[in-house]
Amino acid sequence: MQYSSIGQFLEMARPAPGKGPVALILAEDNCETAATLRHHLRLGFGRVVLLAGEEIILPPELEAQIDRIETDAFAEDALVTAVNLIAQGIQGEWIYYCYNAEFLFFPFCETRSIRDLTTFHSEERRSAMLSYVVDLYSCDLAAHPNAVSLDHAHLDRAGYYALARKDPERDWAEKERQMDFFGGLRWRFEEHVPWTRRKIDRISLFRATKGVKLRPDFTFSDEEMNTFACPWHHNLTAAVCSFRTAKALRTNPGSRNEIRSFRWHSSEAFRWDSHQLMDLGLMEPGQWF
Numbered sequence: 018m019q020y021s022s023i024g025q026f027l028e029m030a031r032p033a034p035g036k037g038p039v040a041l042i043l044a045e046d047n048c049e050t051a052a053t054l055r056h057h058l059r060l061g062f063g064r065v066v067l068l069a070g071e072e073i074i075l076p077p078e079l080e081a082q083i084d085r086i087e088t089d090a091f092a093e094d095a096l097v098t099a100v101n102l103i104a105q106g107i108q109g110e111w112i113y114y115c116y117n118a119e120f121l122f123f124p125f126c127e128t129r130s131i132r133d134l135t136t137f138h139s140e141e142r143r144s145a146m147l148s149y150v151v152d153l154y155s156c157d158l159a160a161h162p163n164a165v166s167l168d169h170a171h172l173d174r175a176g177y178y179a180l181a182r183k184d185p186e187r188d189w190a191e192k193e194r195q196m197d198f199f200g201g202l203r204w205r206f207e208e209h210v211p212w213t214r215r216k217i218d219r220i221s222l223f224r225a226t227k228g229v230k231l232r233p234d235f236t237f238s239d240e241e242m243n244t245f246a247c248p249w250h251h252n253l254t255a256a257v258c259s260f261r262t263a264k265a266l267r268t269n270p271g272s273r274n275e276i277r278s279f280r281w282h283s284s285e286a287f288r289w290d291s292h293q294l295m296d297l298g299l300m301e302p303g304q305w306f
Contacts, residue, residue: 019085023099026066026086027106037063037132038111038222040121041103043088043096044069048165048264050117051079058082060121061130062113068099094233104225111135113222118165118260121148121221124253124302126291135222137305138253145223145242148255149177151299152201152217153287154263156280164263164279172258174297175283176200177217182243194244202262202279209272210262221257246303254301256294258287 020026040062044050050073057065067073068088089095100114113121113131123134138146153170155161161169177200181191198218203210219235220243229239236243246252263279266272287293294300 019080019087021087023086023088023102023106026084027103030084037061037130038113038135039063039103039107040065041096041100041112041114042067042117042119043090043099043114044073044117045090046117047073048118048163049167049260051075052167053115053117053119054079054083056120057113060126061132063132066103068096097231097233097235100231104223104229104231105227108225108227111222111224115221115257116259116261118264119150120258120289121255122258122291122294122300123255124291124295124300124305134253134255134305135224139224141247141252141304143247143252144226145220145237146253146255147243147245148219148221148257149198149299150201150217150219150257150259150262151294152203152262153258153260154202154279156278156284158267158276158278162267164267165260170258170260170287170289171280171284172287172297173201173205173281173283174285176204177299192240192243194246194248195240196245202266205281206266206272206276209266209269209275219257222255251301251303253303253305256300258294 018030040057042053044067054065066084068086070090096114104112151172153172154164155166155169156171158164179196179198182195182197183189184192197216199215201217203215207215220237223242229237231237266276295302
């Protein structure tokens with residue numbers, strides 16, 4: 018179904034409780050948008066919602082499987098604004114959000130559904146899940162000028178680190194169970210990335226709660242939702258495998274001619290497999306064995 022606005026979507030197609038998490042995908046261009054939608058449909062989302070302008074073209078059979086909301090993808094904080102509006106309209110439901118050419122992976126996602134994941138996480142009394150945005154890229158920029166190739170995707174197997182997150186309202190004291198995570202292309206090519214956009218952590222899966230807002234840095238106004246674990250043990254985390262940074266570095270005039278290749282000594286072919294991401298420490302199974 019197609020909707021002219023988020024208001025019309027919430028009025029006419031309010032997701033039914035219990036059908037499973039809702040995926041919100043903002044398409045900035047046509048790059049692998051169809052592949053992104055198919056990937057999240059396979060994960061078992063109860064509803065997959067595309068936020069896009071009319072210039073985004075999809076196969077008719079895929080259009081029939083999703084909801085589509087007319088959206089200006091280039092408005093300031095377009096994704097954050099959409100997430101907040103929809104979350105307040107479907108309070109209590111689990112929501113995941115991402116951009117096109119981004120692919121959610123979670124532990125054992127080959128054999129377990131997104132509903133299995135959120136059910137377990139809820140039983141652990143958690144209402145949000147930390148994810149790491151893992152940069153994907155093609156090493157052959159001659160063959161793939163925008164650095165995007167599903168068949169030849171690579172990632173960094175090293176170069177990730179974390180720093181304690183500081184609270185400016187408490188004299189820069191460290192926040193409990195919160196870290197800022199860095200790595201990937203934003204770290205290797207940091208001279209081309211504004212310092213406010215270098216973090217790779219994102220609270221990308223959460224339960225919509227009255228009055229709680231997503232902020233532009235992909236953290237929430239409820240600080241407990243920004244923690245990587247509960248006080249008593251480690252929790253599940255996920256990974257959002259993303260071509261978005263590579264694509265931006267190859268599109269922006271200031272960086273396009275400066276970057277000859279994304280390959281380095283720690284590049285590794287991506288197997289599109291959750292076990293590879295767990296082996297590299299890029300997501301955590303917690304107690305979910």
